[in-house]
Amino acid sequence: xxxxxxxxxxxxxxxxxxxxxxxxxxxxxxxxxxxxxxxxxxxxxxxxxxxxxxxxxxxxxxxxxxxxxxxxxxxxxxxxxxxxxxxxxxxxxxxxxxxxxxxxxxxxxxxxxxxxxxxxxxxxxxxxxxxxxxxxxxxxxxxxxxxxxxxxxxxxxxxxxxxxxxxxxxxxxxxxxxxxxxxxxxxxxxxxxxxxxxxxxxxxxxxxxxxxxxxxxxxxxxxxxxxxxxxxxxxxxxxxxxxxxxxxxxxxxxxxxxxxxxxxxxxxxxxxxxxxxxxxxxxxxxxxxxxxxxxxxxxxxxxxxxxxxxxxxxxxxxxxxxxxxxxxxxxxxxxxxxxxxxxxxxxxxxxxxxxxxxxxxxxxxxxxxxxxxxxxxxxxxxxxxxxxxxxxxxxxxxxxxxxxxxxxxxxxxxxxxxxxxxxxxxxxxxxxxxx
Numbered sequence: 001x002x003x004x005x006x007x008x009x010x011x012x013x014x015x016x017x018x019x020x021x022x023x024x025x026x027x028x029x030x031x032x033x034x035x036x037x038x039x040x041x042x043x044x045x046x047x048x049x050x051x052x053x054x055x056x057x058x059x060x061x062x063x064x065x066x067x068x069x070x071x072x073x074x075x076x077x078x079x080x081x082x083x084x085x086x087x088x089x090x091x092x093x094x095x096x097x098x099x100x101x102x103x104x105x106x107x108x109x110x111x112x113x114x115x116x117x118x119x120x121x122x123x124x125x126x127x128x129x130x131x132x133x134x135x136x137x138x139x140x141x142x143x144x145x146x147x148x149x150x151x152x153x154x155x156x157x158x159x160x161x162x163x164x165x166x167x168x169x170x171x172x173x174x175x176x177x178x179x180x181x182x183x184x185x186x187x188x189x190x191x192x193x194x195x196x197x198x199x200x201x202x203x204x205x206x207x208x209x210x211x212x213x214x215x216x217x218x219x220x221x222x223x224x225x226x227x228x229x230x231x232x233x234x235x236x237x238x239x240x241x242x243x244x245x246x247x248x249x250x251x252x253x254x255x256x257x258x259x260x261x262x263x264x265x266x267x268x269x270x271x272x273x274x275x276x277x278x279x280x281x282x283x284x285x286x287x288x289x290x291x292x293x294x295x296x297x298x299x300x301x302x303x304x305x306x307x308x309x310x311x312x313x314x315x316x317x318x319x320x321x322x323x324x325x326x327x328x329x330x331x332x333x334x335x336x337x338x339x340x341x342x343x344x345x346x347x348x349x350x351x352x353x354x355x356x357x358x359x360x361x362x363x364x365x366x367x368x369x370x371x372x373x374x375x376x377x378x379x380x381x382x383x384x385x386x387x388x389x390x391x392x393x394x395x396x397x398x399x400x401x402x403x404x405x406x407x408x409x410x411x412x413x414x415x416x417x418x419x420x421x422x423x424x425x426x427x428x429x430x431x432x433x434x435x
Contacts, residue, residue, distance in 0.1 A: 047109030153410025254280030
């Protein structure tokens with residue numbers, strides 16, 4: 001072989017060796033890149049999966065979620081380092097921060113030293129209380145009509161139990177009775193061996209009706225105390241707006257057929273401990289509406305009147321006391337009321353106008369009492385009617401019984417007839433971002 005041929009062969013061998021080495025290096029680098037990409041993807045998947053678990057827990061459990069920090073606080077799990085995710089040999093860390101009504105969630109995922117961060121934001125919103133009223137009477141567990149009692153309008157019941165609805169001989173539901181999903185009318189309704197008590201027949205609902213209790217508002221602060229108000233004898237008094245605005249008044253008593261006029265200015269709030277109208281009269285003056293927040297005791301008796309000549313939508317009371325609330329005698333109450341836990345009695349020839357919302361166990365309407373309510377909303381209460389009592393509007397109850405000549409007459413209920421309240425089933429969270 002000539003020297004030139006030897007040079008060419010040597011060059012070819014060198015080229016092949018160099019190419020093979022370069023190819024191996026390229027393949028090794030490509031393998032490393034593939035490993036890095038896989039590890040990064042795994043770290044990102046761990047972060048995303050952890051975020052889905054955290055978000056699901058927060059949305060399902062709200063403030064009870066294990067990942068929920070204190071208001072304007074922070075939460076971290078684990079406190080130090082990362083938590084192992086044994087199934088895929090990875091790890092993660094959860095960090096949540098609360099700022100006002102916004103919750104920030106940060107999740108760090110790790111796989112073989114490669115880390116990925118996923119972030120999300122949630123807006124906390126308290127839904128409005130906005131129930132829909134379609135029946136004259138709705139009950140969760142039972143409806144019973146005795147004597148010649150009647151329901152003028154539809155009635156509904158979530159129960160499917162035997163004899164959950166009992167209708168005596170001369171009673172009537174003049175429209176449709178709706179029973180719980182899957183219920184058998186012949187089982188649920190006991191018509192005392194006769195029929196024809198339900199004017200438009202019995203129908204089975206596709207789903208249960210849900211009537212949650214709204215949230216009872218928090219009390220205003222007691223940073224400033226005002227003077228108690230006592231009106232008796234032959235005196236009358238005007239409580240000026242500046243005498244109660246922003247103050248806590250331990251007591252307001254109006255007795256002896258005297259008159260208390262309360263000056264309002266816009267949406268006014270009177271915060272008191274005890275509010276007792278014992279044969280007295282309360283009037284509103286000025287432009288606007290009045291809300292009275294009562295912490296301890298509320299009494300109205302005799303032939304007392306509250307806001308008798310005013311608009312029913314301009315007066316509302318929040319009563320947080322535990323003593324039973326009784327509207328008796330010839331009293332006239334022209335406004336709405338939210339009773340947090342106490343039982344309520346409406347008797348005599350009393351007239352209660354406006355919405356009655358109650359978280360108590362019992363509401364009793366008897367005698368010739370007339371409740372010209374937009375609604376009696378008491379989903380946890382046993383509602384009992386007797387005598388010739390009448391309720392105009394809609395009744396929401398846990399159980400309902402009416403006897404004598406008592407009746408409920410359905411009237412339409414609009415949003416304007418109800419106070420602005422928050423739903424009692426906790427906050428909801430809407431997604432602001434996820435990246």
